[in-house]
Amino acid sequence: MSSTERNEAVEVDVEGREYGRPDGRSEQVLGPVVRRRDQMVPGTTDQRLLDTRGPSDWVHSDPWRVLRIQSEFVEGFGALAELGPAISVFGSARTPAGSPEYETGRRIGAALVDAGYAVITGGGPGAMEAANRGASEADGVSVGLGIELPFEQGLNEYVNIGVNFRYFFVRKTMFVKYAHGFVVLPGGFGTLDELFEALTLLQTGKVTRFPIVLFGSAYWSGLADWLRETMIAQGKASPHDEQLFSITDDVDEAIALVTRVTAEG
Numbered sequence: 001m002s003s004t005e006r007n008e009a010v011e012v013d014v015e016g017r018e019y020g021r022p023d024g025r026s027e028q029v030l031g032p033v034v035r036r037r038d039q040m041v042p043g044t045t046d047q048r049l050l051d052t053r054g055p056s057d058w059v060h061s062d063p064w065r066v067l068r069i070q071s072e073f074v075e076g077f078g079a080l081a082e083l084g085p086a087i088s089v090f091g092s093a094r095t096p097a098g099s100p101e102y103e104t105g106r107r108i109g110a111a112l113v114d115a116g117y118a119v120i121t122g123g124g125p126g127a128m129e130a131a132n133r134g135a136s137e138a139d140g141v142s143v144g145l146g147i148e149l150p151f152e153q154g155l156n157e158y159v160n161i162g163v164n165f166r167y168f169f170v171r172k173t174m175f176v177k178y179a180h181g182f183v184v185l186p187g188g189f190g191t192l193d194e195l196f197e198a199l200t201l202l203q204t205g206k207v208t209r210f211p212i213v214l215f216g217s218a219y220w221s222g223l224a225d226w227l228r229e230t231m232i233a234q235g236k237a238s239p240h241d242e243q244l245f246s247i248t249d250d251v252d253e254a255i256a257l258v259t260r261v262t263a264e265g
């Protein structure tokens with residue numbers, strides 16, 4: 001029997017599924033699957049989706065988490081794809097509002113906007129808020145990539161585009177993917193995590209041409225000395241790895257350093 005004859009002989013339901021052949025041979029077409037005779041299943045796919053409530057323990061299983069992780073990438077990429085040139089600014093969540101460090105973060109946020117960049121931060125308080133505030137006050141694009149934490153925490157009020165992530169590693173991809181460089185203000189473990197992630201990506205060639213500027217020599221020079229005199233001296237990194245970052249105390253110089261790759265084209 002040709003496929004035309006077969007189609008004529010078959011009833012088709014609203015979803016285009018064929019069933020109940022008049023010649024007594026029954027078949028059901030479910031996408032690419034054909035079911036016949038006693039293998040036919042009652043009802044429609046929608047009915048099976050909407051009319052049933054099975055066990056719910058799969059919500060806590062890894063395959064489901066994989067889908068959630070995937071959806072975070074989808075949402076993040078979707079929200080940031082058209083951002084334009086941007087710089088990520090990191091720093092301590094504990095930097096007090098109004099402190100000199102906070103005010104520096106604010107000036108850096110504004111200066112980045114004046115130089116034509118969107119500012120991306122972790123969306124939290126302290127140095128993140130300072131950079132978002134400076135960017136927002138300069139009428140620029142102020143992005144906060146928040147993270148779900150065990151304690152109550154919202155995006156700071158100076159974020160104009162916010163995305164909240166469940167997973168640190170998804171969020172960290174966004175900081176690198178949508179920025180041309182990093183400015184790192186004094187900070188703790190979170191800040192060091194973001195700094196060393198970028199240094200590792202640079203050292204291993206996973207990203208190229210990605211300036212990292214550490215702001216505040218009084219805070220960072222101890223770390224830089226240890227990297228040179230202990231880590232590099234004992235052969236755990238090569239001498240040229242020291243050039244993967246710069247240290248400055250000057251806002252204008254920080255902006256020039258972190259934007260130089262984009263400016264050079």
Ligand SMILES: CC(C)=CCNc1ncnc2c1ncn2[C@@H]1O[C@H](COP(=O)(O)O)[C@@H](O)[C@H]1O
Pocket residue numbers: 089090091092093094121122123124125128146147149153186187188189190191192194
């Ligand atoms: C008061 C308090 C601890 C709030 C935490 N709230 C946070 N909200 C958003 N991002 C955060 C937060 N804590 C750490 N991070 C991430 O880690 C960095 C700061 O961590 P830290 O304070 O240096 O180690 C930020 O750049 C940010 O990306």
